[in-house]
Amino acid sequence: MSQLFSTVSLGELTLDNRIVIAPMCQYSAEAGNATAWHRIHLGQLAFSGAGLMIIEATAVEDIGRISPGDLGLWNDDNEAALKTVLEDVRRYSSIPVGIQLGHAGRKASCAVPWEGGKQIAPEAGGWQTVAPSALSYSADEVKPVAMHTDDLARVKQAFVDSALRAVRLGIQLIEVHAAHGYLLHQFLSPLSNQRSDEYGGSLENRMRFPLEVFKAVRDAVPASVPVGVRISATDWVEGGWEINQSIAFSRELEALNSAYIHVSSGGLSEDQKISVGPNYQVPFARDIREQVSIPVIAVGLITEPQQAEDLLQQGEADLVALARGILYDPRWPWHAAAALDGKVQVPPQYLRF
Secondary structure, rough: OOOOOOOEEEEEEEEEEEEEEEOOOOOEEEEOOOOOOHHHHHHHHHHOOOEEEEEEEEOHHHHOOOOOOOEEEEOOHHOOOOOOOHHHHHHHHOOOOOEEEOOOOOOOOOOOHOOOOEEHHHHOOOOOOOOOOOOOOOOOOOOOOEEEHHHHOOOOHHHHHHHHHHHHHHOOOOEEOOOOOOHHHHHHHOOOOOOOOOOOOOOOHHHHHHHHHOOOOOOHHOOOEEEEEEEOOOOOOOOOOOHHHHHHHHHHHHHHOOOOOOEEEEOOOOOOOOOOOOOOOOOHHHHHHHOOOOOOEEEOOOOHHHHHHHHHHHHOOOOOEEHHHHHHOOOOOHHHHHHHHHOOOOOHHHHOO
């Protein structure tokens, strides 16, 4: 039997197969509100046959958006807009739906990628960013404001409030975003966190705020809703965050009842040097999986069904996540099922009787 098409549990949520649609920013919201784009985008992916679909990085406060087009879940309007999208998706698809909650920190206030992606200064219509330390991502950017204790409390509560909104929407899984150079990753990495208080310096101190955020979310939502974390296993920069620290962080998350670890990499520094190729991030997932007992999700140029099957069979991960690959082929799970003799959920409107 295909491992890819076997069931798997993330906390109390059981998935029909081990294919995950990774969260992918669409930069198409309006004041944080989901739009018709999200209805079309999520609607087509809901028919993919994947075991789980995770909604894109969703900001927990307005200044936590990467761009003005980021999806948000910090107010009633955001919640109401996403509710109408999810109602339409659920009318025709039973795919489990998760959401990734995040805060961009110093990487916020940027133009959308197709308009260059550069930071928008406050006087040009952007906003003042915040971060663990007053260190900008790029030398030509406005420096972020270093967060004080009250800022930490506000952001932690914002994660909790957004998670509770997600639960009200019937979202079945929550992923805390601690990867790709965004706020929680900024606390983890010594390259971006140069604080001298209990939230900076040692590995234990740098992990403190991300772990506090995770615990606050985990404690706030029902036990039936799994809460996991996406991490960048390495900064790909000497002296930065790296795999051994990621293993230590993953162990701490496991102790706090994280449902899974979703392993990516990079995004924190312009100096990163990434060796990109098929399965290029899978070794990080494997190294973490060897040290924890909770499921590990691998991602990164996993494009072929047999490739995904092999890495599962070899014990390198428990699930695989697809991003650009499933945009290129929204029926990837159908084709994988045909190749590996598996089964997927297909809308009856697409079947011949």
